[in-house]
Amino acid sequence: MDTKFTPEDLAFRDEVRAFLDENLTDEIRSAAVGGDIQPETIVKWQKILFDKGWIAPNWPEAAGGTGWSVTQNYIFENECAMAGAPAVVPFGLKMVGPVIYTFGSDEQKQRFLPDILQSNVWWCQGYSEPGAGSDLAALQTKAELDGDHYVVNGQKIWTTYAQHADWIFCLVRTDSSGKKQEGISFLLIDMKTPGIEVRKIDSIDNQHSLNEVFFDNVRVPVANRIGEENKGWTYAKYLLTHERTAIAGVAQSKKAIQKLRDIASKEISGGEPLINDAMFQAKLADIEIELMALEYTELRVISSVAAGGAPGPESSILKIKGTEIQQAIAELSVEACGHYAHMLNEENPIGNDYAWAVSAKYLYGRASTIYGGSNEVQKNIIAKMVLGL
Numbered sequence: 001m002d003t004k005f006t007p008e009d010l011a012f013r014d015e016v017r018a019f020l021d022e023n024l025t026d027e028i029r030s031a032a033v034g035g036d037i038q039p040e041t042i043v044k045w046q047k048i049l050f051d052k053g054w055i056a057p058n059w060p061e062a063a064g065g066t067g068w069s070v071t072q073n074y075i076f077e078n079e080c081a082m083a084g085a086p087a088v089v090p091f092g093l094k095m096v097g098p099v100i101y102t103f104g105s106d107e108q109k110q111r112f113l114p115d116i117l118q119s120n121v122w123w124c125q126g127y128s129e130p131g132a133g134s135d136l137a138a139l140q141t142k143a144e145l146d147g148d149h150y151v152v153n154g155q156k157i158w159t160t161y162a163q164h165a166d167w168i169f170c171l172v173r174t175d176s177s178g179k180k181q182e183g184i185s186f187l188l189i190d191m192k193t194p195g196i197e198v199r200k201i202d203s204i205d206n207q208h209s210l211n212e213v214f215f216d217n218v219r220v221p222v223a224n225r226i227g228e229e230n231k232g233w234t235y236a237k238y239l240l241t242h243e244r245t246a247i248a249g250v251a252q253s254k255k256a257i258q259k260l261r262d263i264a265s266k267e268i269s270g271g272e273p274l275i276n277d278a279m280f281q282a283k284l285a286d287i288e289i290e291l292m293a294l295e296y297t298e299l300r301v302i303s304s305v306a307a308g309g310a311p312g313p314e315s316s317i318l319k320i321k322g323t324e325i326q327q328a329i330a331e332l333s334v335e336a337c338g339h340y341a342h343m344l345n346e347e348n349p350i351g352n353d354y355a356w357a358v359s360a361k362y363l364y365g366r367a368s369t370i371y372g373g374s375n376e377v378q379k380n381i382i383a384k385m386v387l388g389l
């Protein structure tokens with residue numbers, strides 16, 4: 001494995017840094033905290049990236065991607081995270097976009113991809129249901145054919161940012177007669193269609209990101225189905241590998257450690273900055289070592305992809321370790337802020353003004369080992385696919 005950057009890679013890194021210096025304002029940096037998000041500001045940032053031609057590094061060039069090498073992708077992700085750029089909203093760019101350019105018809109590509117690249121349309125993900133999370137194929141939301149439309153009835157849950165969404169991509173049941181994976185279809189549904197209701201779910205971080213979405217006789221054109229009827233499970237699984245790789249968040253964790261160091265330099269413990277405390281340093285070092293090991297695992301995967309390989313079940317390893325590290329950093333950040341971290345009050349923060357955000361991030365971050373497929377389920381995947389158990 002060769003993980004050294006070439007002179008061209010270093011020149012590219014400088015170009016990215018110069019772009020970020022010029023375009024990344026404090027307003028844009030503050031667009032995402034914990035589970036909360038400022039949709040207009042995020043969209044503004046995404047449009048800046050689109051204008052530069054850098055909005056979809058992971059897409060094939062023909063579909064609107066950058067044509068970068070995997071190393072350039074890695075550099076870009078790292079530089080954005082370290083500069084404090086908010087992550088792009090994944091539902092269009094990292095989830096349904098790749099499904100559409102891989103499995104969609106030409107009409108669907110022309111209709112949906114430009115709006116995803118330009119961030120004109122906000123998407124959300126309608127996979128989970130009250131009885132179908134880890135066992136996703138048990139989903140019950142039904143779509144019945146009626147002429148050139150499907151009539152959709154049922155309920156989705158945990159639908160992140162459905163309150164902002166223009167469109168939802170949904171897994172629906174179109175056949176109940178055989179194996180449950182073989183009766184699922186993948187539909188694109190306009191959220192303005194009559195019969196859709198979004199209900200807020202209050203979450204522990206005191207922010208609004210989660211929702212339930214109800215479908216009551218919602219008419220969806222058959223033309224909005226991706227690929228073949230009853231083959232949606234194939235497209236759904238393809239999307240999940242994209243989702244899981246994105247969740248590992250090594251670059252974001254590096255930035256979070258930088259922030260934690262900053263907080264620990266401001267917080268006083270025993271008359272000295274906390275960062276000088278030997279116990280604190282030991283805890284921080286433990287996390288940094290884990291993160292460094294994870295980064296090398298990620299680089300190994302990148303290096304093998306560059307050599308023509310495929311990431312495979314390593315994405316599950318990245319997801320498990322990545323989310324465990326995210327939670328460890330969030331926990332130590334709360335510890336660093338002491339009692340002030342328990343004041344989840346953005347308007348009237350008590351103590352240092354960063355403490356409420358630390359707390360919101362910690363609380364929202366409890367979910368990272370659950371969403372995108374829980375870590376227990378990822379361990380099952382590793383047991384089967386890597387260890388052959």
Ligand SMILES: Cc1cc2nc3c(=O)[nH]c(=O)nc-3n(C[C@H](O)[C@H](O)[C@H](O)COP(=O)(O)OP(=O)(O)OC[C@H]3O[C@@H](n4cnc5c(N)ncnc54)[C@H](O)[C@@H]3O)c2cc1C
Pocket residue numbers: 124125126127128130131132133134135157158159160161210367370371372373374375376377380
């Ligand atoms: C913050 C957040 C955002 C989300 N956003 C979205 C979204 O936008 N769209 C969407 O569709 N979904 C979303 N989800 C849903 C998410 O994908 C599910 O919560 C997840 O797949 C787990 O399903 P579940 O909640 O039904 O838990 P369950 O499947 O009921 O699992 C409960 C527990 O049992 C364990 N378990 C289950 N099966 C096994 C097994 N076979 N072996 C070992 N342990 C097992 C799990 O690990 C877990 O600890 C989100 C969830 C969260 C928390």
